[in-house]
Amino acid sequence: MKNEMFENLTAFNQGIFNNAKQLYEINVRAGEKLTENQMQFTSMYIENSIKQMELARDFKDPKAYMVSQSEMAKQCADKAVSINKEAVVIAADVRNELKTWFETGLQQATSAVEEGVSASKKAAA
Secondary structure (H helix, E strand, O other): OHHHHHHHHHHHHHHHHHHHHHHHHHHHHHHHHHHHHHHHHHHHHHHHHHHHHHHHHOOOOHHHHHHHHHHHHHHHHHHHHHHHHHHHHHHHHHHHHHHHHHHHHHHHHHHHHHHHHHHHHHHHO
């Protein structure tokens, strides 16, 4: 009986380790995706700054300058919205992964507790 209890405890601890490892992997993937998403923002702002400097350098007609500024602002806003939508999709994917991870871990913990109770009853008898 002591061996069975030890084996159950070992299996339970291994399950905890595996779940922690899975959580770590989910977080790493989320971090990588969100970092890539932020890099898109950074690239967009750098590109926009370069375009603004070029526009200011070549500035001759105030009206044309304002029209160009408006066009650049709209393009930048459209791209920012697109990048933000990607971030929302990433967050939703991570939420779903975490939900699945939690539900799986809960099922494993419930099974481990039930096995532990069963082993304890056998040992007491």
